[in-house]
Amino acid sequence: MILVTGATGHLGAATIHFLLKKMPASQVAALVRDADKAAALTERGVTIRVGHYDDTASLDRAMQGVEKVLLIAGTDEENRVQQHKNVVDAAKKAGVPFIAYTSRTLKDRSTMANLLMEGHFQTEDYIIASGLTYALFRNVLYMDVIPQFVGASVFETGIHLPAGEGKVPFALRDEMGEAMANVLAADSSGSAIYNFTGSEGYSFADVAAVLTDLSGKRVKYTPAEPSVFETQLAGRGVPDVIVQRVIRFLTDIKNGQEDDVYPDLENLLGRKPASLREGLKGLYNLG
Structure with a gap:
């Protein structure tokens, strides 16, 4: 039995989708906060276990009969380390x-x-120290979030972000879910760390060029100063805590924190991950 937490989220749902291609539904369980939101999984025969990361009793119940757990990172950024430890x-x-x-x-x-x-x-440190056999899936920034970064009016206004010429080997979330399912479904003989990235790094200038080519509309990338970007977001009513979080995220991209390319995703998929052009074409329904 494989238990997937965060099973109704995008990554958890994608992983379960690919697990069900490899094993009977009776061998897949989903940890969810609300069983009603997991109706689609129930219809596919997945065992539903209701609980959440703060409720240790529910976690104890959910683990019964389980041989492998996929812990999807929590979204409560202030409390998630303790939540992860609970799992x-x-x-x-x-x-x-x-x-x-x-x-x-x-x-x-x-x-x-x-x-x-x-x-x-x-x-990661806590899992390694636990003594359990583990797989750490280090995922690059999802290509799926590019539309959120560049904004809904990208084809009219272009891209203005404080990311410099920093590059990211973006990869699609579904392909990461597929690769994780391949690992989970296989016989695991030991601990491993997987770095999931695309096959090539791309800057936001590259994103602009691909969107221009796909849409026929000129999209220009203009590196923004953090102070100017901060003022723009504040003017749109974005809370300061979110503004600072976005700026720090983009600062890490600018500083090359995500620019390493690894072969792990390609190796587990048995094919090259989607390129930036292929991914944006689908995300924007272009071409």
Whole structure:
């Protein structure tokens, strides 16, 4: 039995989708906060276990009969390290021999601008120290979030971000889910770390060029000064805490925190991951 947490989120749902291509639904379980939101999984025969990261009793119940756990990183950034520890502790208490975690490919934890990402490294440290066999899935920034970064009016206004010429080997979330399912469905003989990236790094200037080519509309990338970008976001009513988080995220991109390319995703998929052009074509429904 493989238990996937965060099962109704995008990454959890994608992983389950690909697991069901490889094994009977009776061998897949989903941890969800609300069973009603998991109706689609129930219809496919997936076992639903209701619980959440703060409720240790529910985690203890969810772990019964489980051989592998996929811990999808929580979204409560202030509390998620403790939440992750709760899941690891419950797995260990129940005698679950294997745990996997969705981490990040950030290059150097000592020089990150976005300190909220430190929680991923702290979770990794805790899992490694737990004594459980583990898989750490270090995922690059999803290509799927590019539309959120560049804005809904990108074809009219262009791209204005304080990311300099920093590059990211973006990869699609679904392909990461497929690769994780391949690892989880295989016989695991030991612990491993996987770095999931695309096959090539791209800057936001590259994003602009591809969108121009796909749409026939000129999209220009203009590197913005953080102070100007901050003022623009504040003027649109974005809360300051979110403004600072976005700026730090983009600062890490500018500083090359995500520019390493690894072959792990390609190797597990058995094909090259989607290129920037292929991904944006689908995301924007162009061409």
